[in-house]
Amino acid sequence: MLAIPIIFLSLPNNNTSPRLSGPTPTLKPGQFLPPQKISSLQKTSIGKVPSSDLTKTTGFLNKETLPSGRVKYDFESPINSRNNEIITRDGKVVYERGLAPQSPESPGYTTITSIAQLYGQPDRVISGSKFYGWPLKQYIYASKGFSFIGNQNNNEVYEMSFFEPMSTERYISEFGVDIDSESSAPIEIH
Amino acid sequence: MDNEDQNQDEDQDQQSGAQPQRKQNKGAIDYVNSAYKTSKHIQGAVKSVQKFIPFRRPPVPSLGAPGAPGGTTPGVDEAVGFFSKYKYLVCGGIFLLIVVIVLLFDGGGINGGLGSSDSTNTTQQPGGRTKTTGGGLCPSTSDNFSAASCKYLDPAIDLFATDLSQESINKYLDRYGSVFVNSGIGDKDEFTRRVNYIIDSSKQAGLNPALFLGYWKSESLFGTKSSRQMGCTGATFEEQVDCAVGINRGSDPKLYPIPNCARSKDANSVACQTLKGIRTANSGQDDTYPVDYPISTFDDYAEAYGPFSHVTAESPKGNCTSTYNILIEVAKELGACSAKPTGSAPLGSVPSVPSDIRQGIIDNFGITMNGFDSQHLKWAWDVLWELSNTNFPSLVKGVTVRASDGGSSQVGCAGAPVAVNLGQYTPEAFFKFIFTHELGHVIQSCLPRSKSHFNEAINAYNTEGGISYYGKNASSCNGTVNVNENYADIIAYYLHPQAGLGSGPKSCGGPTNPPNPFFSGSTSFPLHYSVGEDVLKSGQDI
Numbered sequence: 123m124l125a126i127p128i129i130f131l132s133l134p135n136n137n138t139s140p141r142l143s144g145p146t147p148t149l150k151p152g153q154f155l156p157p158q159k160i161s162s163l164q165k166t167s168i169g170k171v172p173s174s175d176l177t178k179t180t181g182f183l184n185k186e187t188l189p190s191g192r193v194k195y196d197f198e199s200p201i202n203s204r205n206n207e208i209i210t211r212d213g214k215v216v217y218e219r220g221l222a223p224q225s226p227e228s229p230g231y232t233t234i235t236s237i238a239q240l241y242g243q244p245d246r247v248i249s250g251s252k253f254y255g256w257p258l259k260q261y262i263y264a265s266k267g268f269s270f271i272g273n274q275n276n277n278e279v280y281e282m283s284f285f286e287p288m289s290t291e292r293y294i295s296e297f298g299v300d301i302d303s304e305s306s307a308p309i310e311i312h
Numbered sequence: 313m314d315n316e317d318q319n320q321d322e323d324q325d326q327q328s329g330a331q332p333q334r335k336q337n338k339g340a341i342d343y344v345n346s347a348y349k350t351s352k353h354i355q356g357a358v359k360s361v362q363k364f365i366p367f368r369r370p371p372v373p374s375l376g377a378p379g380a381p382g383g384t385t386p387g388v389d390e391a392v393g394f395f396s397k398y399k400y401l402v403c404g405g406i407f408l409l410i411v412v413i414v415l416l417f418d419g420g421g422i423n424g425g426l427g428s429s430d431s432t433n434t435t436q437q438p439g440g441r442t443k444t445t446g447g448g449l450c451p452s453t454s455d456n457f458s459a460a461s462c463k464y465l466d467p468a469i470d471l472f473a474t475d476l477s478q479e480s481i482n483k484y485l486d487r488y489g490s491v492f493v494n495s496g497i498g499d500k501d502e503f504t505r506r507v508n509y510i511i512d513s514s515k516q517a518g519l520n521p522a523l524f525l526g527y528w529k530s531e532s533l534f535g536t537k538s539s540r541q542m543g544c545t546g547a548t549f550e551e552q553v554d555c556a557v558g559i560n561r562g563s564d565p566k567l568y569p570i571p572n573c574a575r576s577k578d579a580n581s582v583a584c585q586t587l588k589g590i591r592t593a594n595s596g597q598d599d600t601y602p603v604d605y606p607i608s609t610f611d612d613y614a615e616a617y618g619p620f621s622h623v624t625a626e627s628p629k630g631n632c633t634s635t636y637n638i639l640i641e642v643a644k645e646l647g648a649c650s651a652k653p654t655g656s657a658p659l660g661s662v663p664s665v666p667s668d669i670r671q672g673i674i675d676n677f678g679i680t681m682n683g684f685d686s687q688h689l690k691w692a693w694d695v696l697w698e699l700s701n702t703n704f705p706s707l708v709k710g711v712t713v714r715a716s717d718g719g720s721s722q723v724g725c726a727g728a729p730v731a732v733n734l735g736q737y738t739p740e741a742f743f744k745f746i747f748t749h750e751l752g753h754v755i756q757s758c759l760p761r762s763k764s765h766f767n768e769a770i771n772a773y774n775t776e777g778g779i780s781y782y783g784k785n786a787s788s789c790n791g792t793v794n795v796n797e798n799y800a801d802i803i804a805y806y807l808h809p810q811a812g813l814g815s816g817p818k819s820c821g822g823p824t825n826p827p828n829p830f831f832s833g834s835t836s837f838p839l840h841y842s843v844g845e846d847v848l849k850s851g852q853d854i
Contacts (some may be wrong), residue, residue: 182491
């Protein structure tokens with residue numbers, strides 16, 4: 123009985139957000155880790171050799187050597203036709219893609235506004251995704267080493283990509299395969 | 313947790329931190345009730361606390377500007393004075409707030425253990441586990457990864473269905489073969505051989521192969537993570553499979569009661585009685601997380617094989633957040649989930665048409681229809697009332713629909729000057745069908761994915777293919793994305809069970825009177841149907 127008034131009287135004034143529970147890192151949705159880690163979606167650090175054998179990492183599906191000599195590792199993701207990816211060159215990670223969960227309670231869920239609050243405005247925004255369709259946009263923070271595909275209608279980030287900081291043009295050339303700047307709302311004439 | 317562990321307690325860990333929710337809440341209620349009755353004790357407690365946390369006004373300052381050093385701070389000064397004067401009232405108010413919160417949680421929010429708080433019919437089981445009945449969908453596990461709220465999902469997976477299509481098996485082989493091969497255990501042929509052994513053994517046992525192909529992934533990642541590949545004992549892979557499905561060396565009902573209880577289909581069988589005895593002896597497991605005997609459902613098998621109460625190294629609820637969710641996803645990938653429509657939502661009654669139909673639609677549904685003639689306004693009025701027993705009207709509330717002579721398209725969301733351009737089509741059924749198709753795009757592209765179930769819809773498309781000609785071919789004929797048109801067709805076909813219509817534009821071709829993929833005969837799109845249910849069924853969380 124003594125505990126209740128003591129507890130309430132000694133409560134701090136600042137609000138605290140509930141911790142996430144679950145087997146994955148207990149980050150709050152949208153929380154980013156500096157300096158190398160931008161999102162809890164990342165399994166690796168760009169420019170570094172992975173700390174463990176990627177083929178033994180949870181969710182590993184496939185390993186493929188690309189024509190460029192780079193090696194691509196596929197991992198399970200929330201969408202079974204669009205895997206999470208890690209690409210290495212000479213053993214070091216040069217690119218990683220992670221699909222964000224759709225549940226706000228899941229680690230890695232984040233919003234467009236939360237990223238903007240932390241990292242400012244993107245270097246460039248390009249409308250259209252070959253995979254997701256016309257409403258989605260590519261938000262490119264190439265100078266900061268990441269980009270994401272988001273939907274401004276629901277403010278959600280659908281997936282993020284991580285790479286070494288570079289120019290926007292180089293990012294589009296090397297990793298912008300999904301960009302579909304010509305997509306628009308289809309008109310159905312019946 | 314395997315069969316033999318049911319006989320031995322060696323793997324039954326302490327349930328530290330994993331007490332059933334219902335027991336915790338009941339204890340809290342008892343505490344609160346007893347404390348509430350002794351308010352005088354509380355007053356005394358507050359007086360005691362005051363000695364340690366005195367309520368003081370700030371020192372009387374020399375007069376200065378508010379907020380300046382030494383100046384008065386009117387807001388704070390008044391607040392402290394108020395609190396000092398009414399401290400008993402404030403503390404009592406906080407106390408009552410606790411009571412209300414605890415009662416709310418215990419009354420309708422969190423049920424014990426693997427309870428379900430969704431709107432499907434629920435049956436409260438002794439000890440707090442709530443079974444969902446009538447769920448029977450192909451559930452998403454995307455919201456089932458929290459240890460605090462992980463629950464059984466009552467999937468439409470028949471424990472005794474033994475057929476798997478070769479196409480599904482090939483997908484499993486293609487998807488996971490690399491994991492096995494890259495680990496160095498064996499080559500692709502060896503992986504295929506083991507898959508076939510699991511399937512054949514399951515069929516021999518009369519149990520669903522999808523379940524055991526799921527266990528092979530969850531328990532050992534196809535043998536790459538653990539030598540106990542199925543979570544069951546045995547010197548070889550084959551013996552471990554036999555153990556899991558209850559054949560050959562695994563056929564002893566006392567040593568391997570779980571599969572043999574299911575196979576017996578007899579609650580009084582030696583296997584079922586043995587299993588019940590074990591689960592009863594194990595800290596009242598059968599009371600807290602009861603199963604029906606004989607084991608006859610996917611969820612009950614999962615509970616018996618890997619009890620929810622079992623604390624794992626992964627997390628306090630690893631059997632749920634990890635194993636169980638993997639079983640569901642693998643079963644869905646294999647097409648083993650067979651949710652069938654139990655009937656379409658009953659049509660809502662349509663009240664008399666008001667004199668100002670357009671305003672009536674705005675007033676009742678928050679939807680603005682601009683430029684439509686009275687005939688089409690009436691049809692819009694009718695369809696929205698007909699669908700009022702679903703979530704559809706509330707999901708699209710706030711949109712503006714503009715009559716169009718140049719085809720139909722979704723161009724915006726609620727609040728935009730125009731969300732949908734819509735042709736004034738005839739006949740009535742076609743207008744209503746396209747109306748819901750286009751607004752289906754609003755649901756998909758404007759709402760949070762947790763409400764649109766966007767990921768599940770894409771996964772359904774990848775597993776089952778498109779449900780319509782347009783859904784399968786849109787990208788090649790109309791420059792859009794197949795999954796998006798497929799999604800809009802999920803909405804349209806779900807809401808119009810009688811519809812034999814096509815939503816694709818003329819340029820795409822295709823049949824104009826195809827059968828409704830959900831409601832015409834046996835459905836082959838259970839995953840798509842489940843998406844429709846999750847999004848549109850009245851009472852589902854929106």
